[in-house]
Amino acid sequence: MSANTFGHSRRGLKKTHKATIAGVAALGAAALTLSLVPGNGSTETEPQALSTGTQKVAWSYDANSAQAKALAAGLNEQQTALGLKAQQEAKAKANLAAQAKAAAEAKAAKAKAASQAKAAAKAKAAAKVKAAAKVKAQAAAKKRAAEKAAANRSVTRTPVFANNLDGWIREALFIMDKHDIPGSYSGIHRNIMRESSGNPRAINNWDINAINGIPSKGLLQVIQPTFERYHVKGTKFDLYDPVANIVAACNYAADRYGSMDNVNSAY
Template sequence: MSQHSTPGHSRADLTKTQKFSIAGVATLGAAALAFSLVPGSSEATTQAADVSPVAFAVSADAQQSVHAGVSKQQSNADKQAKDAAAKAAADKKAADEAAAKKKAEDERKAKETASRAAARKPVYANNLDGWIRQSLDIMKAKGIPGSYEGLHRNILRESSGNPNAINGWDINAINGTPSIGLLQVIKPTFDAYHVEGTSTNIYDPVANITAAANYAADRYGSMDNVNGAY
């Protein structure tokens, strides 16, 4: 019994030492773990420093991308507006040119028509035959009936073909309105039955014939129906 050491005492001392060692290791481990998790630690700061620039770089790229997209859209819109304005200007120019061309063509055709009309326009002789024929053309245009024969016959009876003839002895002359001209028309009758487009001079042969024919058409149906004083 005296040769053995006291086992209980040695085990107790070792156990206490081990406990301190374990406690120290545990404390150091906890401290190390706590240090690694504290937000103010150097590792956390390093991680924050590492993350923040990356996030900023992505945001800047996104903004640049959006700005580039907007700029491109604006550029496209400006180009489309310019293209539309250019097209509108080109269309207007084409329309103006077409209108000018049509106007010139219309004027050319009008001149040709006038030229042909002038070429076809009859030239009336300045005599009884020419006066009657010109009157007949006007009468036809105005819808006044009468024939060459009817006009010629009555003219010869009334004035013998003298456009300046004046009757100074009949009742009309006595009343102060003598019969005048080729068909011996008094001034009130001439004024009432004057045909537009002819002279207002009662001595004008064409105007005198046409007004008298207009009166005869109204009173007798046509100068052709007149065979005596009318």
């Protein structure tokens, strides 16, 4: 080596030598290269030196050297790769957060929709029950009104009959009309006058029925078995009752003779 590179000359080195560090990042290895650059005639300076025994080694770095460029390029590539990786990780993290938020919002919306549907179904069921109760109440009220109207009509249409022979015959005809039992006022009156002379308590104690223990009684002289068989619902179950006696006798006459009008003698 010349005295201008290493030595103990009085003047020393004219410029600080630079050390070049080259690293190859892509290959996963690092290399350190020492390069000694001679001075260019500038003012003498005391170089930074590494003592090796009795000698000093100066370090210098040349940015334009191939090793420095390779190192810079490797570092840039590595930084770029790290930057891209960081961006990808941040993007993935953001995507996960967005997905989690969307899932939470969807879950909340679904729960809200389910709650609203449940409330709507409950309200609909309550309205249905209320409507059914209203319809039922209206039907009941309508039925009561109809029954009341019918009762009023019945009271209105039922005449008041006198408590005498004329009234008994007319009331009997009123009941007979409802049950389609034939007979006329004159036919009934004629037979009553022949059988009992209009006495509702009349009783025959001498004919064959009396001998048999079942005497004829009442306005139309009816025996008990005949009264029980031809009794008409709505009248008293009493053989001596004038209206019940007439109606039962006319019912019997209609069955046997076609009508009380056709009866002109003991029957």
